[in-house]
Amino acid sequence: MQILYINNDGSGFADHIHVDDGTTVAKLFTQRVPHGRTCDYLIRVNRQPATSDQVLQSGDRVSFTPTKIEGA
């Protein structure tokens, strides 16, 4: 199935990708951000906060965006 995946790592990503049926948010994160820590990202599905065990559906919009952007 196809989902829209948004992420700023690497060259940046905002495109439709294929994921297997039954893929969870946690599995997608591990696949796409293998060296990342979940605490460094706000993970949303369809613009709503998502749980790690949420199963993705065809057409979902998944974003991993940075957290704790702070300056001083």
Added chain:
Amino acid sequence: MLFLRDLGETEVGGFGISAADDLLLIEDFVLVRQHCSVITVAFEDESVAEFFDRQIDRGLRPEQFGRIWIHTHPGESAQPSSVDEETFSRVFGRSDWAVMAIVACGGDTFARLQFPAGPGGSLSLPFAVDYRQPFTGSDHEAWTNEYLAAVQPEPDLIFSESSCLSMLSHAGDSSRTYSPLELAAWPEW
């Protein structure tokens, strides 16, 4: 950028929007919701996510809107703090490239490009206004509204004097400093 820097009494930050064919040419500066003091700025995570979604919906690529992090500093120095460096490394260190840009109230600027390719590296960039670019004009009302919607001053940390603007008070010989928002609220006399 300068208007937003000087509008309130706190630091302010946002993302630069790059030209599609020249990623180091910043065509716009966009605020996200943030909590600010005179010496700190912290973006709301959900507002950052919303910002990303909005820019994607506009048809922009992440490299056009998520790579140039800009914020202001009080006083004269635009040199990054340890907090700035930690954020730049942690948040932007996995991107193919990113820029941390700082504009100090005194006019000093700082910009550094970092890239992780190969052994990784960074270089300082000149940071200046390109007056050759077309400009649709100032819109102080829209900029002020954007500022008021995004910037949440931290009350406990607001100093009584702005580090950016200074003018003599009309009340005696004190030299209290007023922000543009305060000035706008002054009655006519």
